[in-house]
Amino acid sequence: MITKDIKMADLIHMNHQLLVVLERFRIPLGFENKTITEICEKHNINLNFFLIIINAYNDENYLPEENLECCFVSDLIQYLKNSHRYYINEKFPFLRNMIEQFANESEDPKARLLINFFSEYFAEVKEHMEYEDRVVFPYIMELSKSSSSSQSEYNIRTYTDLHDHIEEKVIDLKSILIKYLPPTKAQSQRIQILFELFRLEEDLELHGKIEDKLLVPMVQKMENESLNR
Amino acid sequence: MSDYRIVVADQSEIIRKGLIQILKHLPFRFQTIEVSDATHIQDKVNHYEPQLVIVNPQFIQNMASVNLKETFHDASEIKFAGLVAGYADKNMTNQFDTIIYINDTQTEITKQVEELLIGSGDNNSIADKEVILSDREIDVLKLLVKGHSNKEISDQLFISTHTVISHRKNITRKVGIKSVAGLTVFALINNYVRMDDF
Numbered sequence: 001m002i003t004k005d006i007k008m009a010d011l012i013h014m015n016h017q018l019l020v021v022l023e024r025f026r027i028p029l030g031f032e033n034k035t036i037t038e039i040c041e042k043h044n045i046n047l048n049f050f051l052i053i054i055n056a057y058n059d060e061n062y063l064p065e066e067n068l069e070c071c072f073v074s075d076l077i078q079y080l081k082n083s084h085r086y087y088i089n090e091k092f093p094f095l096r097n098m099i100e101q102f103a104n105e106s107e108d109p110k111a112r113l114l115i116n117f118f119s120e121y122f123a124e125v126k127e128h129m130e131y132e133d134r135v136v137f138p139y140i141m142e143l144s145k146s147s148s149s150s151q152s153e154y155n156i157r158t159y160t161d162l163h164d165h166i167e168e169k170v171i172d173l174k175s176i177l178i179k180y181l182p183p184t185k186a187q188s189q190r191i192q193i194l195f196e197l198f199r200l201e202e203d204l205e206l207h208g209k210i211e212d213k214l215l216v217p218m219v220q221k222m223e224n225e226s227l228n229r
Numbered sequence: 230m231s232d233y234r235i236v237v238a239d240q241s242e243i244i245r246k247g248l249i250q251i252l253k254h255l256p257f258r259f260q261t262i263e264v265s266d267a268t269h270i271q272d273k274v275n276h277y278e279p280q281l282v283i284v285n286p287q288f289i290q291n292m293a294s295v296n297l298k299e300t301f302h303d304a305s306e307i308k309f310a311g312l313v314a315g316y317a318d319k320n321m322t323n324q325f326d327t328i329i330y331i332n333d334t335q336t337e338i339t340k341q342v343e344e345l346l347i348g349s350g351d352n353n354s355i356a357d358k359e360v361i362l363s364d365r366e367i368d369v370l371k372l373l374v375k376g377h378s379n380k381e382i383s384d385q386l387f388i389s390t391h392t393v394i395s396h397r398k399n400i401t402r403k404v405g406i407k408s409v410a411g412l413t414v415f416a417l418i419n420n421y422v423r424m425d426d427f
Contacts, residue, residue, distance in 0.1 A: 061262075110418050114414070171258075171407070172406045172410075173411070175405045176406070176414055180419070181418060
């Protein structure tokens, strides 16, 4: 369990995967000897919320002991929006460039199939995430503010049905690169792409877990309260 | 999304985490669900619908006194492995599909789990393990990647939609690719279809 007095630098040495979380909280590196508490204070970040996210990433079985208090709603949504921006503006374009470069240098027309596959996948992910930003998150914010009962037809169950399979195509692409695309030139690029895909898969899985384990229960609770009013 | 779900139930965190560490050497994708409190095990099993439950017999002694498989709702498909650290009652251990002993080596444990989940060599024909699609599966694959629905495929091949779905499941299992887009790339690479077909 990660607690507030741990040094920020030690935290990253312990689990470097947490680097992506820092990025989403917009915490710059160069921690010196500062603790988690000090860094959060410096960057105006809700310490308790930060600890929940860091622990959820660090231990797949972690669940916050108490129900997430509703004051975390806007923090959590901001965090998820930052994650979406990272995928859409950085991670996916970066990977698409890698794949294009590999396809060009592999000198095999079959490798070009991957460009299409990945572009389509990127478009789907983008649409899905933009839908969350545009429809789901405003709905939740509205729900958290409104004191009258919700009139919306929408509810969070619709949402949980939708986002089950987001990393499925990463797994498919991995299989194609590992098993099915014949050996080509530019093998080292192919390996680099695979490293990136393994990491992306883990990251998307964790992203989904944050949504399922933190966001969904919190919203369900708010929906129930709103119905009972 | 993981293909297998494994519940690991024991009071000791060291044992749970240690076992999960060993299971990471299994040659397939899976998700583990830890249970530390015996009163939660039924809920977790019903919720996650795992294919395998690894549990310390003493941990569930009180609830499973009659019959382990009857204790769990709809558990006929679930395999149970007992995790035995010391003395274990024969009547209890007999109910498990296999017993993992605390002194077993990593190789022994992963072999046992692999056999429980995938079956030993005898149960699975070699063809299933390799990517060898039957002629009929190739027919289905070709139509599928050209964008035809299950209904259209069934009409064209004169088979029921139920059969189409079962072929699709087998294709995905053999090839290891779930999405139609992924299967399209697979079919093009292997020349089952050509770019001109689209």
